[in-house]
Amino acid sequence: MPGRTHSRVKNRGKASRSKRIRDKRERSLRMYRIVNFEYFTSEFSKVVLHDIHCTMGKMIYKKENKIGIVSSFFYHCQTCDKTLKKFSHPPETTKNVNKMIVWGANSIGIGYVQTEELLSTAVRSAIINNSKTIKDVEQLREDLRNSPYHVFGDHSKCPLEYCKRKNEDEINYVTLLKQIKMFSEVWSALDYLVCKANRLVTNATTNYAERYMSLVSKFSGGKRINFCKRGSYLRRCIGAGLSFNNGSSWHKHVVKTKKVHLL
Ligand SMILES: [Zn+2]
Ligand SMILES: [Zn+2]
Structure with a gap:
């Protein structure tokens, strides 16, 4: 069938391959990470500085290499052909960070899978609080949307019931993160949870x-x-x-x- 052959050839084309690679790259960024925040923001500001100084060029995220929970992110500028490699933790502490996770997991008697589950529970307190009290889906959505602000030091919208850091005068990193466009990445990762708030509100598992x-x-x-x-x-x-x-x-x-x- 000529029509079918044509569509197959089209799918194998250069454009679709590059689209697949781009999609895969974008998907890989939509995950939670544990980072040394002070180190990572200072390193990431170098990527932003390049965008300011380079004529017509822009650093584009290429790939991520992971060693345990430590990530290294690669950015490349096609104009000046420069590649920047940025770590989530100081490189000399890579082994220590991973060792600490393994020892911590061993001491409380959990294995690899349970550790993965534990590391993915960034917004659990919002879900638990809503399930205990009013079980209001819209309220949970609001709390989930507020959770990145709470994590990065902006407690203006936090409810008093479960925000213990409200009166601690923390440094507010939200403005900085919005400037370097990292906050939008956090938002896109959170979107999945906000969409599924109606299933999360009871904090129950059927299995x-x-x-x-x-x-x-x-x-x-x-x-x-x-x-x-x-x-x-x-x-x-x-x-x-x-x-x-x-x-x-x-x-x-x-x-x-x-x-x-x-x-
Ligand atoms: Zn450049
Ligand atoms: Zn808070």
């Missing part, structure tokens, strides 16, 4: 089975050792059930108050 099974695999150590004999697996499942119902410190209450009977 209880999966959460329970993740606890069972934590108690039984996955599938590495055979725990099938003499009720060993059953005891671990009961332990996981108690932990699921009563929280991670369930055993302290039992040990302190009652005699422990073997199961």
